[in-house]
Amino acid sequence: SAVISQKPSRDICQRGTSLTIQCQVDSQVTMMFWYRQQPGQSLTLIATANQGSEATYESGFVIDKFPISRPNLTFSTLTVSNMSPEDSSIYLCSAGGVGNTEAFFGQGTRLTVV
Amino acid sequence: AQSVAQPEDQVNVAEGNPLTVKCTYSVSGNPYLFWYVQYPNRGLQFLLKYITGDNLVKGSYGFEAEFNKSQTSFHLKKPSALVSDSALYFCAVRDDTGAGSYQLTFGKGTKLSVIP
Numbered sequence: 421s422a423v424i425s426q427k428p429s430r431d432i433c434q435r436g437t438s439l440t441i442q443c444q445v446d447s448q449v450t451m452m453f454w455y456r457q458q459p460g461q462s463l464t465l466i467a468t469a470n471q472g473s474e475a476t477y478e479s480g481f482v483i484d485k486f487p488i489s490r491p492n493l494t495f496s497t498l499t500v501s502n503m504s505p506e507d508s509s510i511y512l513c514s515a516g517g518v519g520n521t522e523a524f525f526g527q528g529t530r531l532t533v534v
Numbered sequence: 535a536q537s538v539a540q541p542e543d544q545v546n547v548a549e550g551n552p553l554t555v556k557c558t559y560s561v562s563g564n565p566y567l568f569w570y571v572q573y574p575n576r577g578l579q580f581l582l583k584y585i586t587g588d589n590l591v592k593g594s595y596g597f598e599a600e601f602n603k604s605q606t607s608f609h610l611k612k613p614s615a616l617v618s619d620s621a622l623y624f625c626a627v628r629d630d631t632g633a634g635s636y637q638l639t640f641g642k643g644t645k646l647s648v649i650p
Binding site for chain 2 (some may be wrong): 447451462484514517518
C-alpha cells in the first residue's frame with residue numbers, strides 16, 4: 421500500500437486568487453491522479469499527472485484552470501487558478517491503481533472560495 | 535464507456551443487523567470492482583476488490599462483497615453493523631481493456647447510517 425500526504429487539508433480563499441495543493445507519496449508510483457468531489461457528489465477525475473510530461477486532462481477540465489506538476493515519481497501539485505465560488509470542493513490526490521490494483525487516496529483538501 | 539450506479543443515496547440500519555449497500559456496473563470488457571469508504575473530513579479508504587475468481591470477496595473491517603456477473607452487481611455486505619460503520623461508501627469500476635485499464639469510475643456514493 422501507499423501512504424499519501426496531501427496539504428493543505430483545508431483552506432478558505434478569496435475569489436480570483438490561486439491555490440496550490442501538494443501531494444506526496446511515500447513510494448515511487450507510476451500513476452498519480454487528481455479528483456474533485458463537489459458537495460454531496462461523487463468523485464470526478466480532473467487529470468492524470470504524468471511524470472516528465474504534461475498532464476492528461478479529462479473533458480471539462482483545462483490546463484489553464486488546473487495546472488498540474490509532476491516533477492518526480494513521488495510528488496505532484498495541483499493549482500486551482502483564478503478561483504470562483506464554483507470551485508469550492510474537496511480535491512483528492514490518488515496514486516497507484518492500474519489494472520487490477522487498488523488506488524490510494526490522500527485525505528483531501530477542502531477548498532472554500534469566498 | 536464504463537459506469538457505476540449506486541441506487542440508494544442513504545441506507546439506515548440498526549446496530550447488530552446485517553447491512554447491504556448496492557452497486558451495479560457497466561463496462562465493455564471485464565470489470566475490476568472496488569469498494570471505498572469515506573469518513574467525514576477524510577480521504578477514501580480502500581475496503582476490498584474483485585478481480586477474478588471467487589465471487590465472494592472479503593475485505594477490511596468485516597466487510598464482504600458479492601460479485602454477480604449476470605446481474606452486473608457488486609453489493610457490499612456486513613453480517614452485523616456497527617455504529618462506527620456509519621460513513622459514505624463508494625463503489626468503483628475499472629475496465630480491464632484499453633484506456634479503461636487505469637481510469638477508475640465511481641458511483642455517486644451511499645451514506646450508511648447505523649442506528650444504535
